[in-house]
Amino acid sequence: MESTDALGRRPLLKAGLATLLGTASTPSASAESRDPYLLGRGIADVTGQAAENGMMGYARLGQRTSGIHQRQRARAFAIAERDAPDRRVALVVVDAGMIFGCVREAVLARLSERLGDRYTQSNLLLTATHTHAGPGGFSCHTLYNVTTLGFQPGTFESLVAGITDSVVRAEDDLAPGRLRLARAALTDASVNRSRRAFERNPVADKRHFPGAIDPTTTLLCLERSGRTVGVVNWFATHATSLSPDNTLISGDNKGYAAYHWEREVSGVDYREPSPGFVAAFAQSNSADMSPNLELRPGTGPTDDEFANTRIIGQRQYAAAAELVHAARPVHGRIDHRASTVDMSATRVDGSFTGDGREHTTCAATLGASFAAGAEDGPGPSFFEEGAGNNPFFGTISRALYRASPELRSRQAPKEILLPVGPMGWVPHVLPIQLVRVGELYLAALPQEVSIVGGLRLRRTVARRLGTDPDNVLVAGYANDYAGYLTTPEEYDQQDYEGGHTMFGRWSLPAYQQEFARLASDMAAGEPSAPGPSPEDNPRGGRVRLQPGVVLDAPPAGRNFGDVLREPRRQYRAGESVRVAFVSAHPNNNPRRGDSFLLVQRRSASGWRTVADDGDWSTTYRWERSGIASSTATITWRIPEGTPGGLYRIVHRGDAKQAFGGTVSFSGTSRQFRVGPASDQSPDPLRRQDSTASIRYRW
Structure with missing residues (x-):
């Protein structure tokens, strides 16, 4: 084996x-x-x-x-x-x-x-x-x-x-x-x-x-x-x-x-x-x-x-x-x-249907079993999977099928929950x-x-x-x-x-x-017919019900990027470093191609980034801490085999101002050492303070 x-x-x-x-x-x-x-x-x-x-x-x-x-x-x-x-x-x-x-x-x-x-x-x-x-x-x-x-x-x-x-x-x-x-x-x-x-x-x-x-x-x-x-x-x-x-x-x-x-x-x-x-x-x-x-x-x-x-x-x-x-x-x-393909009204030749007869597809409807969800992602408990298991919608559907044999031939035995096609909710x-x-x-x-x-x-x-x-x-x-x-x-x-x-x-x-x-x-080697125009699809989904970010403001006496929770001074591989910062709403700038966090190691030539928010070892969590203030908690689970040395955590973000612009900021934790607990090397952290910097972007 x-x-x-x-x-x-x-x-x-x-x-x-x-x-x-x-x-x-x-x-x-x-x-x-x-x-x-x-x-x-x-x-x-x-x-x-x-x-x-x-x-x-x-x-x-x-x-x-x-x-x-x-x-x-x-x-x-x-x-x-x-x-x-x-x-x-x-x-x-x-x-x-x-x-x-x-x-x-x-x-x-x-x-x-x-x-x-x-x-x-x-x-x-x-x-x-x-x-x-x-x-x-x-x-x-x-x-x-x-x-x-x-x-x-x-x-x-x-x-x-x-x-x-x-x-x-x-x-x-x-x-x-x-x-x-x-x-x-x-x-x-x-x-x-x-x-x-x-x-x-x-x-x-x-x-x-x-x-x-x-x-x-x-x-x-x-x-x-x-x-x-x-x-x-x-x-x-x-x-x-x-x-x-x-x-x-x-x-x-x-x-x-x-x-x-x-x-x-x-x-x-x-x-x-x-x-x-x-x-x-x-x-x-x-x-x-x-x-x-x-x-x-x-x-x-x-x-x-x-x-x-x-x-x-x-x-x-x-x-x-x-x-x-x-x-x-x-x-x-x-x-x-x-x-x-217009899937709401496609005539299907009997050579494809399995029973030798022509059939037609139908305007989109969702069944009650859709609302029940799958085994590994269940929905509300009052919906159940399987035909005949949702009596209320089954009763309605049987009435609809009696009124429309055409609908029955296309959608039965589905217990219809929502006619999303006629409602224009789907393409x-x-x-x-x-x-x-x-x-x-x-x-x-x-x-x-x-x-x-x-x-x-x-x-x-x-x-x-x-x-x-x-x-x-x-x-x-x-x-x-x-x-x-x-x-x-x-x-x-x-x-x-x-x-x-x-x-x-x-x-x-x-x-x-x-x-x-x-x-x-x-x-x-022939071209294919293009089919019906996709412009026939309804377009009502671009309605925005959630307002955007209105304002970011740090707590009284604090600045964006300030460290609220510092790391310990010493860690081993396999342990987690957790640092919290005064932050702002990340939707102001998704930092596409960039990062909300950096894990950096000190080298002879300066600070070198070894991980960011794209890495498996890191987690960036955001939460509100007031009406306009927020906190970013950054966790780094130190991978096995991580070289010993001095490290730090950097958080970067963008805050929305009352006058409409945004301000970019960064914050840096104090340094910490990764290595065996018995390491008695001189500790430079004693004189090291956390830092925060601000840069405006209009």
Whole structure:
């Protein structure tokens, strides 16, 4: 039996950097000339408002940001044919709950300003990791802004600017290279949270997933000059290791996996303009896949949600890292197709419906089981999952179905809770996209697809392209968002995922039909019909109900940046340093690409930053301490192996003034020593005072 360490990691090839970088040899000029692709990587900060911003994912009204555990990032990969550079795509993986259509439109508009017509809706693929630990309020549709008190322009701007920057940086980084691809199985990072619905599927489909999970982990490696310089991994598991009780911004398990490979293994400094290595951990068909292995919020494999975030992230990293040397060369074209589909009224041919008859999708409605939530993220106790378990809404729905047999044929047995489509609360004209990277095909759609639903989509696309279904991946959470997508059989169970399949029982067959169309066009080398205009979508979501910051003021007798709680004078590795500062509201300036905190070590040349608020070892917490005053508490959990020496904590922020401008400030703790308690070196702290400085920005 294979041994594991305390984090559940399988043994890796010796030395993480050797695994990452592959051979260190430099190919000859003739070998370099044979590199078939142009490859570029870019990474940028997309962290939104760190305080009092409703969070996106759990739909809990009281879950509002109160600081940062790790910053959110966008990771972009530009890939073009070297001999035909106009054949290019950009794959972007964003630490966010979803990608909404208005975000994508704004990114395309800004890319047009900076790169001309290089990227369009056809060759720019934006996907979200689906972290539930990020700020929300960046949709233009009402449903997704209800629990965030409306539209949050600060968070929207951070996402759009960061995604745009990541793509531009990837373009600037383009150079000749090769692609490699590998697959393996990862069986200890997910569990099926909707087993009753899964069991309704035909035996032939269930046989494909003997553990009721999709264990496939797929790695695409970007290689230049014989070195792996970037990777994209696809694996189906929700980014919900952090529970609804968490209020700190984080990329969750997929964000940690990327951070670990980039920063802890490869030594990437996010403050540098060129990171040297970029690792993205993307979603696939993960609707019914949970990382909470005990099927309770924040549980499995331990009862510590932050430990679980790290463990599940480590497991995804370890499985991906083991594939680097096993990856085989990728050959073939870069290609792409895109279209839109009106999911509220798509006629589906009988060849896709399973019963041989034509059916039609329906205007979006949410079922009562949607309000019940999933096993690892339950809703109010008076709602229950499953058809027939919500009598009040069941009675109403039966009356509606009697009055409209057409509605019954499209939405039954859903117990209708909210007709969000007729209310104009969600989009109904949705983007679909098919991207080819050599032998790999990505079927991108704006929904959360179950593993059997993903299997059917992959098989549909593969048949039209004449390839193996293993060469087709579902890229969920892509380009917009419209809830879940189950098989018709799973839909009939009406658990959470079925109740959130808004466009009715025939939604998956509709997508199969439309992706078959894109795949047929790609196989024939023909353009695809653009579909209906997304401008037909309602736009009522940019209502802002929460006022912005009015004023920041320090407590009487204090200045911004003053230290309220100093560190001890001596610490060991493994202990936590905690410092509190007089602060201001972080929404005045999200410090995108910067930090609210610095951990610094004294060296011969001065103070050197060793960690900031993007690191796993740090936590930045903000809280109000009065009507206009606030406190920032910074924690640094000293990692094992931290060099001994003198350290300090720096806090930086921006305060809003009564006359409308902002003032930048910083505060610095006294110095403290990291090392063994027996260290009797001279202590310079005796004469060291805390400092605060102020710099105005208008």
